[in-house]
Amino acid sequence: MSDDGTTAEQFWDDRYSESERIWSGDPNTVLVRETADLPPGTALDLGAGEGADAVWLARRGWRVTAVDISRVALERGARHAADAGVADRVDWQHHDLAVSFPKGEFDLVSAHFLHSPREMPREEILRAAAAAVAPGGTLLIVGHAGPPPWEQQDHDHADGHGHHHDMHLPTPDEVLESLRLPQDKWEVLHSGEHERVQTAPDGSTITRTDNALKLRRLR
Numbered sequence: 001m002s003d004d005g006t007t008a009e010q011f012w013d014d015r016y017s018e019s020e021r022i023w024s025g026d027p028n029t030v031l032v033r034e035t036a037d038l039p040p041g042t043a044l045d046l047g048a049g050e051g052a053d054a055v056w057l058a059r060r061g062w063r064v065t066a067v068d069i070s071r072v073a074l075e076r077g078a079r080h081a082a083d084a085g086v087a088d089r090v091d092w093q094h095h096d097l098a099v100s101f102p103k104g105e106f107d108l109v110s111a112h113f114l115h116s117p118r119e120m121p122r123e124e125i126l127r128a129a130a131a132a133v134a135p136g137g138t139l140l141i142v143g144h145a146g147p148p149p150w151e152q153q154d155h156d157h158a159d160g161h162g163h164h165h166d167m168h169l170p171t172p173d174e175v176l177e178s179l180r181l182p183q184d185k186w187e188v189l190h191s192g193e194h195e196r197v198q199t200a201p202d203g204s205t206i207t208r209t210d211n212a213l214k215l216r217r218l219r
């Protein structure tokens with residue numbers, strides 16, 4: 001519960017209810033790039049939002065568990081999956097990841113922009129994410145490297161991903177350290193920043209810096 005009396009779930013439901021669709025509907029480019037050569041298996045998408053990544057994976061043959069705190073987002077994702085003909089390949093699960101985590105092990109665990117202006121134990125959630133990777137599987141964590149330009153000018157304004165300026169956005173090295181992984185059991189496949197072109201709320205095109213960490217759990 002925050003100062004204004006709303007829960008994180010209400011915050012995200014309200015955010016998703018603001019419009020028919022708040023994200024682009026396209027899968028994240030890093031997901032596409034970093035998973036294109038993986039054989040389809042089981043995937044877990046944490047903070048799946050409106051489901052573009054989950055549906056893209058399902059269309060490529062993955063069996064996906066898509067998790068979000070917002071039932072509004074999950075219902076939207078399920079409709080998207082039905083429209084794409086992959087409803088039977090995605091299991092939409094409602095979890096506040098601060099409280100509960102899906103059961104099982106997965107060949108791919110993906111967390112794209114799992115940021116929230118509400119209190120969220122991101123490091124703990126990402127440690128649970130690592131623990132859910134099956135031997136030989138992949139962990140992909142993508143986040144923003146900094147606030148968007150329009151938020152730098154207006155501290156009170158939340159960005160298109162619902163962020164506030166003072167939210168800590170860790171580097172890939174910080175994320176890796178916080179995972180506390182045994183080095184002999186994991187291989188770092190990619191760690192770094194990249195630029196991404198995005199449409200700002202005013203319709204202009206801007207370039208943002210994000211970061212990505214890709215790890216493989218050794219067998």
Ligand SMILES: C[S@@+](CC[C@H](N)C(=O)[O-])C[C@H]1O[C@@H](n2cnc3c(N)ncnc32)[C@H](O)[C@@H]1O
Pocket residue numbers: 008012023028046047048049050067068069070073095096097098111112113114115116120161162
């Ligand atoms: C910035 S959005 C990213 C959505 C999507 N992954 C993408 O890349 O477009 C963050 C997502 O995390 C979800 N989320 C925030 N806090 C959460 C929590 N405690 N448990 C589960 N999901 C959460 C939000 O509902 C939202 O869909």
